[in-house]
Structures are given as C-alpha cells and as structure tokens.
Amino acid sequence: MIILGVDPGLTRCGVGVIEAGASRRLSFIHVDVVRSDPHASQDLRLLAIYDGLAGKLDRFAPDAVSIERVFAQSNRNTVLGTAQAAGLAMLAAAQRGIPVALHTPTEAKLAITGNGQAHKIQVERMVMRFLNLNARPTPPDAADALALAICHALRPAGALQGGEREEHLTEAQREWAKAAQKAAHAHSVDRGM
C-alpha cells in the first residue's frame, strides 16, 4: 500500500511517500516540498501548489492520501493559506478517486513516538527509524509529511471505521483513538454550517 502524506502550506507544501507492506513494514519512497512564489498573486500560488500536488499523485499513484487536519482555532496568520492548500490536496485526491484521511499533528506524534506532545526532533528521529533512513530527510520540514504518511500506516485498524471494541486496543491505540475521536468531534463542529 502506497501512502502519500501532505503537510499543507501555501508557500511550502510537504509531500512524503511511503510503502506499507506486510506486518506494517514501512519503506521510504519519496520526499519533497512543493513551493509557490510568495510574490505571485494568490490564484497563481494556488495553481502552482495544485499542479505540484497533482503531479505527485500522478507519479506515485498512492492508495491513500494522509493530510494534516487544519483547525480554525489556529492563530497563525497563515491558517487560511494552509487550509486552502489542504483543500487543493483533497481536491486532487478526490479527482483521482484516492481515499483521503485527515490526521491532526497530535495524532501523528502519538502514532509515531507514543507521545502526542513529542518535540519535532523526536518525531524526525522516529521517522528515520521507521523508514530505515541513515540521514535526516531533506528538506528538513518535509519530515512532517512523512510523519503523516507513517501515522496513517500505523493507525489502529478500527480507528477510521470506528468498529473496533475498545478493550481490544493497546494503551497507545486507546490514546490514539481518543485523539481521533476528539479531532472528529472538532471536525463535525467545524462542518456545522
């Protein structure tokens, strides 16, 4: 199963591609950052990001796309551009019939390090370990896109279907399910329009 992770951004949009084999054995395929010119008009920037992401989807033909979930509560000035880039990634996947999963940063950190509050360097170290990388992925900020892909590969079987009974989960899986439920709730509030 090929999974393509997207760390959305209007200036820099991270893309990480992995393969998840038998027994959740993971291997590295590709990492890159799709960029847009900050001095270009917003419509041309969105076009550049969309074209870049669509090109990656066509090249790697993933079975799933894992995108960081963006929250309105975020105080960053960039939140709208980030949401728009995430929207373009969802659009490009939907146009190709590729299933989309949204994961929060907390879910990704929890899945990869066992700690939802893990520091960036810990996440990066575990990304390297999971993917048997000898060097840090470059560009450095692309590690987050790989982390999102790994997070999706490691998700508890019942996490997205909501079908697994809680007593069958390990403690880490329970934590993960809790974070996922919380995110799903926030999402449904966000969708209440």
Added chain:
Amino acid sequence: MIILGVDPGLTRCGVGVIEAGASRRLSFIHVDVVRSDPHASQDLRLLAIYDGLAGKLDRFAPDAVSIERVFAQSNRNTVLGTAQAAGLAMLAAAQRGIPVALHTPTEAKLAITGNGQAHKIQVERMVMRFLNLNARPTPPDAADALALAICHALRPAGALQGGEREEHLTEAQREWAKAAQKAAHAHSVDRGM
C-alpha cells in the same frame, strides 16, 4: 465584459454573472448556488464545489472573476470551508487564465450602496436596480454573488492598479480606495508566511 462573482461557501457557493457594457451599463446574465452534500466527506464536497464552479466558468467564459475575500479573523466555524471554497474558485479561474479579484464585503457594500455597513436588504435592492431586475434574485443568498460582480464592475479605474491620483476621485471612490487599501494591507499581512 463578463464578470462572474463568487460568494464562497462549502455548503452553498453563490455564483452571479453580469455583463458590464459601455458607461458601466450593467446587465444580468445568471445567478445560481453551487451546493455540496453536508453529509459527504470533505474531499468529495470540495470536488462537488470545484466541478460546479468550473462548469460555470466554462459556460460563461467570464473576463474576470470577483471573489469575496475571506479573513482569518472571522469567528465563524465555517471560515476554513469558506476559505477552501474561495481557493477552489481561484484555482478554477487560474487554470483558465481568467484574472481574479478579491473584494471584501465592505468594499462590495460601499461600491453598491455608498455605505460599507449597508444592510443585506439595501444591498439586494441596489443589486435589483443596477441589473434592472423586477424580482429579487433567487435563491435569495445568491444576491451576494451578484453584488461581488457589480462591485468589480464599478470599481474606480485606479483601484486595482493603484495608479489613479486621489484628487481625481469622487468621495465614494475615495472611500472605496481606502477600503481597498486597508484590505490589501490585511491581505499582505495574511500572506506574510
């Protein structure tokens, strides 16, 4: 000149099309709302909105697209979906080489009624007058998309190029230019990423 206005939204995305002739004589061409199923997944909703907007652009081949500018400061739960719908409208226009203009609600109200704080009903009444409509545009919320198209048609010649000297503007145009400058400033802050 054909202008297509977009009042962005993930559930309902207003589209209004007008023609601006000589002496800024305006005529009504089309009004509609592009919808997505609130119960569908977000990627499929974005795909529905994108396909709907792209269909309108192909059908009316506008010379310009006028989209409501979305602000991060907005407290609405829907702000991210609104920003994403606006992003899709920008993408669809950019893919067709159609120039995009962003206008704030204040700019649109000011351009149409002379009052940036005008009530919805006043805006609707002026939309009807500008376009010689005998009845309120339906669906009712689509009037905002027509207002955005009219706003773009009525903009002071120098407003987008920043080339017109201020003493040549009428008072309403000066107000308009101030609002546009303020919005451009907010925009550049928003782009500082």
